[in-house]
Amino acid sequence: MSQVLTLQERMEGEAGSDPLRQAVKEAVAALAQAAVDISDLTCRGALAGITGQAQGRNTDGDVQKDLDVRADQIIRDALGKLPIAALASEEMADLDILNPGAPICVAFDPLDGSSNINTNMSVGTIFSIMPTPSDVNAAFKQAGSAQLAAGFVVYGPQTSLVLTLGRGVDIFTLDRVDRVFKLTGSTVQIPAEATEFAINASNRRHWDLPVRAYIDECLAGADGPGGKNFNMRWIGSLVAEAFRILIRGGIFLYPGDARDGYEEGRLRLVYEAHPMAFIVEQAGGGASTGRKRVLDIVPDSLHQRVPLIMGSIKNVQRLEHMHTVPDVALEANAPLFGNRGLFRV
Ligand code: F6P
Ligand code: MN
Numbered sequence: 289m290s291q292v293l294t295l296q297e298r299m300e301g302e303a304g305s306d307p308l309r310q311a312v313k314e315a316v317a318a319l320a321q322a323a324v325d326i327s328d329l330t331c332r333g334a335l336a337g338i339t340g341q342a343q344g345r346n347t348d349g350d351v352q353k354d355l356d357v358r359a360d361q362i363i364r365d366a367l368g369k370l371p372i373a374a375l376a377s378e379e380m381a382d383l384d385i386l387n388p389g390a391p392i393c394v395a396f397d398p399l400d401g402s403s404n405i406n407t408n409m410s411v412g413t414i415f416s417i418m419p420t421p422s423d424v425n426a427a428f429k430q431a432g433s434a435q436l437a438a439g440f441v442v443y444g445p446q447t448s449l450v451l452t453l454g455r456g457v458d459i460f461t462l463d464r465v466d467r468v469f470k471l472t473g474s475t476v477q478i479p480a481e482a483t484e485f486a487i488n489a490s491n492r493r494h495w496d497l498p499v500r501a502y503i504d505e506c507l508a509g510a511d512g513p514g515g516k517n518f519n520m521r522w523i524g525s526l527v528a529e530a531f532r533i534l535i536r537g538g539i540f541l542y543p544g545d546a547r548d549g550y551e552e553g554r555l556r557l558v559y560e561a562h563p564m565a566f567i568v569e570q571a572g573g574g575a576s577t578g579r580k581r582v583l584d585i586v587p588d589s590l591h592q593r594v595p596l597i598m599g600s601i602k603n604v605q606r607l608e609h610m611h612t613v614p615d616v617a618l619e620a621n622a623p624l625f626g627n628r629g630l631f632r633v
Contacts, residue, residue, distance in 0.1 A: 291473040292345070292470045292471055292472070293470065294322050294468045294470055294471070295316070295317070295449065295451075295460050295465075295468065295469040295470070295471070296317060296468070296574050297390070298458065298460075298471055299313040299316055300313070300502055300574065301443075301451055302455075303422075303573070306435070307391060307633065308391050308392070309453075310417070311370075311371055311372075311390065311391045311392045312392060312412055312436050312437050313371050314371075315367065315370060315372065315392060315394055315417055315437075316417075316437060316439065316451065317321075317362065318366040318367050318369070318370055319366065319367070319394075319396070319413070319415055319439070319441075320441075320449060320469050321366055321441075322359075322362045322363045322365075322366040322367075322413075323358060323413055323441040323447065323449060323469075324447075324462060324467055324468075324469075325443075325598045326358075326359045326360050326362055326398075326399070326413060326443065327441075327443050327447040327462060328539050328580035329358060330355070330361075330405075330411060330443040330562065331352070331443075333408070335518075337354070338354055338355050338358075338391065338405065338407035340354070340355070340402075340406025340407075341353065341354055342352060342432050342558060343356075343357055343480040346378060346379050347380075347381040348556070349549075350378075350402075351402075351403075352379065352402075353402045353405050354400070354447045355379070355399050355402060355405050355411070356378075356398060356399045356402050357379065357412065357425075358397040358400040359398035360377050360379040360380075360399070361376075362398075362559075363377070363396055363398050363413070363437065363580070364377070364384075366575050367394055368386065368515075370372040370390075370454075370502050371387055371390040371391070371392075372387065372390050372392055372393065372394055372517050373385065373386060373387055373388050373389070373391070373392065373393050373420040373424050373427060374386060374388075374392075374393040374394075374428075375393070375394055375395070375396075376393075376395040376396070376397055376425040376427070376558060376559065376561055376590055377395070377397075377399065377559070378397045378475055378517060378556065378591075379398060379478030380469075383425075383427060383428060383590060385417065385424055385425075385528065388420070388424040390420060391419065391420055391499045392417050392418065392419060392420060393417070393418045393419075393420055393424070393427035394415060394417050394418075394438065395415065395416045395428055395558045395559040395563075396413065396414060396415040396416070396559055397413065397414040397415075397556070397559045397560055399411055399412075399413065399414065400412045400414050400440070400522060400525060400526050400527045400560070401523070401525025401526060401527060402527065403524060403526050404524060405624065408521075409524075409525060409528070410442050410443060410444035410523065410525050410527065410528040410531075411442075411443050411467075411525055411527070411528075412440050412441050412506065412525065412526075412527025412528065412561050413440060413441045413443075413527075414438075414439075414440040414526070414527060414564070415438065415439055415558055415559070415563060416432075416437075416438045416558065416559055416562050416563040417436045417437040417438065417476065418433055418434060418435060418436065419434060419436055419503065421577065428442075428558045428587060428590055429586060429587055429588070430586065430587075431533055431583065431584055431585065431586045432562035432565055432566060432582060432584070432585060433556075433582035433583040433584065435454070435562060435563065435566045435583075436453070436454065437452065437453045437454070438451075438452055438562070438563035438564075438567055439451040439452065439563065439564065439567070440527050440530065440531075440564070440567070441527070442527045442528055442531045444528060444531075446461050446462065447461070447462035448460065448461055448472075449461075449462070449469050450460070450475070450476075450531065450532060450534065450567060451536060451565055452567050452570040452571075454566075454570065455473070455570075456474070456476070456570055456571075457476040457534065457567055457570045457571045458471060458473065458474045458475075458476070459471075459472055459473035459474075459476060459534070460472060463532065466607065470610045472488055472580075476534050476571045477571055477572045478533060478534060478537050478571045478572050478599065478600055478601070479536065479537035479600055480537075480572070480600055480601050480602050481537070481600050481601075481602040481603060482536065482538045482539075482599070482600045482603065483506075483516050483517065483518045483519060483523060483538070484518065484519045484520070484532075484536070484537070484538030484539070485503065485506050485518055485519075485520055485521075485538060485539050485540075485541070485603075486520070486522050486523070486529045486538065486539070486540045486541070487499075487503060487520075487522065487523070487540075487541040487542070488522055488523050488524070488542070489503070489520070491550075491609065494545035494546040494547050494550070495543060495545050495546075495620065496543065496545070496546075497546070497618040497631070498578060498607070498610035498613070498618060499543045499545075499578070499607075499610075500612045500618075501610050501613075502606065502607050502610045503541075506518040506520075515596070521538075526542075526555065526560060526564065530564055530567070530568070530598070533566075533568070533598070533599045533600070534567075534571055536539075537573075537599065537600040537603075538599050538600060538622050539597065539598070539599035539600060539603040539604060539607070540596070540597070540599050541596070541597045541607070542555050542595065542596050543552050543578065543595045543597065544577075544595040544625060548622065552592070552593040552594055552595060553593055553594060553595040553596060554593060555593060555594060556591055556593055556594070556603070557582075557585060557587050557592045557593065557594040558590055558591075558592070560592045560596070561575070561582050561596045562582065562585075562587075564582075564596065564598060565582035565583050565596075565598060568581060568598045568599065569583065571600065573598060573599055573600055573601055574597040574598065574599070574600075574601045574604030574605065574608070575596065575597070575604070576597050576598070576608050577595040577596070577597065578595060578597055578603055578607060578608060578610075578611040579608070579611050581587045582594065582596065584600075
């Protein structure tokens with residue numbers, strides 16, 4: 289392969305001498321370095337003492353695995369040395385105020401998809417970088433559209449880092465020889481429409497009608513009103529699903545449902561949905577709750593959940609459209625969504 293830009297070289301070109309961009313650059317570099325170390329741990333698995341066994345529960349009630357705890361520590365150690373006003377992690381109850389005068393704040397999910405650790409499937413790290421507001425306590429009570437940068441890392445067959453600074457999306461691949469990330473994809477574009485969906489279908493009986501109607505339409509394939517066969521994937525690891533969507537399009541759903549505690553779905557707004565929505569929109573896709581744009585939502589609390597529907601823009605728009613169709617019409621379903629076109633977008 290000819291000479292490729294490293295993440296550091298790419299960031300250098302972006303940051304110039306602007307202090308805010310410099311701070312973002314330093315935070316991204318530290319997160320990338322932490323990702324190299326976490327990647328080593330995921331690759332070595334049991335040899336590095338990673339068992340995938342539960343260690344307890346985090347404040348949101350999720351089972352905490354050994355790698356969750358170690359990844360959280362690695363990232364906090366890496367960011368703790370930088371001029372950062374506040375940190376928030378899935379693994380910490382409250383935000384951690386470091387240096388209130390610093391220009392940026394970082395929220396992260398240290399190890400996403402941790403139920404997959406001991407099954408040797410892809411897991412990842414997600415991060416969101418916010419400007420510091422006048423009251424640092426409100427650092428993570430800003431709309432997603434305020435993000436300065438967002439990214440995620442997938443620890444899969446390759447370790448990949450996806451990054452947006454609000455000017456498109458780049459993909460970097462970890463070069464294990466040099467231990468640095470190198471640019472392998474720039475200006476990533478999600479196909480406008482695709483025939484692959486991802487949802488945990490075991491929850492079907494708990495879904496709202498619009499979600500059920502949309503998935504039924506996908507399942508009906510060429511025999512149904514959509515007229516196209518769909519393929520299905522569910523990895524159970526948001527980072528892996530998001531990466532697949534960036535590469536070949538499709539739609540991912542973790543909707544709210546009728547189970548206790550799942551009214552707003554499962555994913556957290558601040559360090560899962562906001563960064564994913566920023567990346568997906570920057571790649572030409574859509575990210576919605578079904579009723580509103582995810583980036584417009586202002587969090588009330590740090591670990592707040594939100595329904596997340598993201599991916600190819602036309603698929604997301606179709607699902608949003610389903611949410612505007614009255615329930616009675618959805619209940620009667622098939623003929624209204626048929627080729628007569630009454631509810632086609
Ligand atoms: O962080 C939450 C998460 O692990 C995501 O990575 C994934 O999309 C989801 O939970 C899987 O949820 P479920 O276990 O309900 O399929
Ligand atoms: Mn997660």
